[in-house]
Amino acid sequence: MIGLYAFCAPLPLVSSGMPTFLLEARRIDNADCRSGLGGSAKEGVGPATISSYGVLWVRLASWDAFLMSLIQRQTLVANLRAMPVGRPVVDFLDYLTIEAGLSGNTILAYGRDLKEFLSFCNDQGVTEIGGIDVYRVQMYLGEMVQRDKSENSAKRALVAIRMFLRFAKLRGLVEEDGSEILESPKVWQRLPTVCNKQQVLKLLQAPSPEEPFYLRDRALLELLYATGVRASEVAGLKTTDLNLDIGYLRCFGKGNKERVVPLGKVAIAAILEYLRDLRPKLVRSRSESFLLLSRTGRPLSRIEVWRLVKKYALRAGMPRKITVHTLRHCFATHLLSGGADLRSVQEMLGHVDIGTTQIYTHVDHERLRRIHKKFHPRP
Secondary structure, three states: OOEEEEEOEEEEEEOOOEEEEEEEEEEOOOOOOOOOOOOOHOOOOOEEEEEEEEEEEEEEEHHHHHHHHHHHHHHHHHHHHHHOOOOHHHHHHHHHHHHHOOOHHHHHHHHHHOOOOOOHHOOOOOOOOHHOOOOHHHEEEEEEEHOOHHHHHHHHHHHHHHHHHHHHOOOOOOOOOOOOOOOOOOOOOOOOOOOOOOHHHHOOOOOOOOOOOHHHHHHHHHHHHHHHOOOHHHHHEEEEHHEEEOOEEEEOOOOOEEEEEEOHHHHHHHHHHHHOOOOHOOHHHOOEEEEEEEOOOOOOOOHHHHHHHHHHHHHOOOOOOOOOHHHHHHHHHHHHHOOOOHHHHHHHHOOOHHHHHHHHHOOHHHHHHHHHHHHHHOO
C-alpha cells in the first residue's frame, strides 16, 4: 500500500525465475504495520505478499528500479500528507493499488495529478474535502488550459479527480461526487507516427558489428519490430518467457495482463546469436533470468531501451520523434497492410478495446488508396 515505510536491508532468497528479496516493511506513518507496497514486475516491483508478521516479500526485476520507484512513492506520499486534503488521496491510491490492480506508473501519475489539483484548491482557500465541487474542478481544468497543458493531460487529470471523488462518496466523505456532470474534454485523436518498411529496415541495420553490444542491440530492435511489445514489456522479459523452438514469447502488459505473441525467423535468429555469443558474458547471478542485460549485468530498464532506439533511429537518419512506441505502431500497421485481421492484431498488441487498434486502419495510406480506387465510382 502507498505509505511511508522503513525497510531493513534486502535479504536475497533463492527462487525460481525472478530474483526475490525478503524485506521487513514497517509502516512509520501509522501504528498499524500490516501494510505493504504495490506495483508491477515490469517496473521493478513485483507482486507483493504481506505475512501476518509484517514481513513483505517483493519480487524485484532490479533493486535500483525498486529503490527509484520507492523514492518516488515516498516523496509523493510525504507531499500529499502535508496538504489539508491529502490523507484521503493517499487512501485512494492505496485503493487503486490493492483493489483496482492498476500499474505503479498509472498510480503515480494519478497521484501527481491529484497533488496538483489539491494545490490549486488550497490556493482557492479549499482546505476540506467537502469544499471540492464541480465548479472548482471546472475552474482547475480551465487553469490547465491557460498553462498550455495538453488535452491528454487534462483528460487524465479529470479521470483521476472523478475517480477520487467517487471514492470519497463511497467512503462517506462527500455527499455528491458530481461525476455525472463532469464530462471528459474532447481530445482529437492523432494518428500515430509510422515508418515505411524501408525506413524500419534501415533502423534494424543501424547497429554496427564493430560495437561491443551489437548482438544485444540487434536482438532488441528485431524483437520490438517482430512483436510490437512496449518498452516496459521488453525490459521485463525473461529467458523463460521465450519459446524459440515453436516461435513465440509471453509478456505481461498493462495491468499485468499476460499475452502470447508469435516471433518471426529473423528475430529468433538474432536472439539465438545474442544468447549464444554475448549474454553469457554479461549475466550475473542476480540477473540470470532476464533476457536483455546491460554492461554491468543488470536487466535493461525501459529508459535504457528507449535511449537505444533513439540512438539507432538518429543513426539511421530517421526523425527525432521516433521512439520505441513507433516500432509498435509500425508492427501493427504493417500487419494490417499485409492482410492481417483486426482482432488478431488487437490480441498481439494487448489492447482491451478494439477501437484502440482500429486507428491503425487509418494510418496505412496505401491501403486506403487501394480501397478508394476499387470502390469509388470516380476513382
